Amino acid sequence: MPEMPEVQGLVDFLRGRVVGHAITRATVTAIAALKTYDPPITALQGVTVTDVQRAGKFLDLATDGGTHLVFHLAKAGWLRWYDAVPATVLKPGKTPIALRVVFDDGAGFDLTEAGTKKSLAVYVVRDPSEVPGIARLGPDPLDADFSRDTLAGLLAGRRTQIKGVLRDQSILAGVGNAYSDEILHAAKMSPYALASTLDDADIDRLYAALTETLAEALAEASGKPPADLKDAKRRGMRVHGRRGETCPVCGDTVRSVFFADNSLEYCPTCQTGGKILADRRLSRLLK
Known part of the structure; x- marks a missing residue:
């Protein structure tokens, strides 16, 4: 997407x-x-x-x-x-x-x-x-007036998993499945962390990861014709779409969690303290 x-x-x-x-x-x-x-x-x-x-x-x-x-x-x-x-x-x-x-x-x-x-x-x-x-769009994270405090305000009181918050266009405009994976990996944060439970240090890391990841991807896309943009996006991904590959930060294996029509990718060592998140497809089969 x-x-x-x-x-x-x-x-x-x-x-x-x-x-x-x-x-x-x-x-x-x-x-x-x-x-x-x-x-x-x-x-x-x-x-x-x-x-x-x-x-x-x-x-x-x-x-x-x-x-x-x-x-x-x-x-x-x-x-x-x-x-x-x-x-x-x-x-x-x-x-x-x-x-x-x-x-x-x-x-x-x-x-x-x-x-x-x-x-x-x-x-x-x-x-x-x-x-x-x-x-219905929320604020754009690369707007000049989007600050760390803006992000903190968007997260306050939301008992929603942070992966979903980042993807919700009414909360934050422009981020989808791929870049939310990349942002959370850079922030060393579990996709299942509840937005309302993030402390000040968590929000600091998330804000830096959000703005830096998008700014780097924007610079990579700049000046490229449409035919080259998809490949440039894939090359820039560290975890998204790289299930089974080696995490470039710690060397662990990138894992996936599958849902009805998409998946998320993450690194257990970098993001979940080594915990393997349940694969929803496998969980259903075992019931």
């Missing part, structure tokens, strides 16, 4: 290529992906992109027509850029492409989504705050 650093990488890439260019065509091929009807998708035709911004994991293309093209790539979505968009005709239901946008210079992009569970979302709105997911 694209998270804040990769989404910001896409924003920076698009800003350098589409600002000042008019949209000549926007074609939806996955009807379920389009979540709005007023303004219609046709309202994008002929308008010029004036800026590209990010809100959490949402991308926002602002235009001089007073409309915004906003999209969220969800778990399996991605953006495929073309310097010259193919002339092939898109057939609804016959392609992984959900949306194709073409600009006045012939360049453009497709939004694609792999798999059968379709969650990619496209919105055409007059104001980004009209998108429900954006309206």
Whole structure:
């Protein structure tokens, strides 16, 4: 799933290529992906992109027509850029492409989504705050005014596992499954620790891990084209997606806990005092 650093990488890439260019065509091929009807998708035709911004994991293309093209790539979505968009005709239901946008210079992009569970979302709105997911967003951890005390305030009184708190977009914008694993590994913190039980030293470590991990990933994503962003993300991971491999900090084996549709990765020595967290799939089988 694209998270804040990769989404910001896409924003920076698009800003350098589409600002000042008019949209000549926007074609939806996955009807379920389009979540709005007023303004219609046709309202994008002929308008010029004036800026590209990010809100959490949402991308926002602002235009001089007073409309915004906003999209969220969800778990399996991605953006495929073309310097010259193919002339092939898109057939609804016959392609992984959900949306194709073409600009006045012939360049453009497709939004694609792999798999059968379709969650990619496209919105055409007059104001980004009209998108429900954006309206619910918590603060962005890389905003200049996001401080250690801001984080402490978000955690206070929450009897929720810290892994879930980091992933909850209404609490903290932009962090997903992968970077929450990386942040907790850097903070030497169990993913099951309750937010409300963290002391001052814990919060200090978590704040440093949160801001430094995201800043490093953002720097790694900066300047890369969309085709390279996924590999750059994978290369930067220390524990996420590395089950069975060696922890680069202590040499222990990275472990996983599996849930219904995802997993978390952690290092027992670095994060849980050597304790192996129960694998939910195996636990169910043993009942």
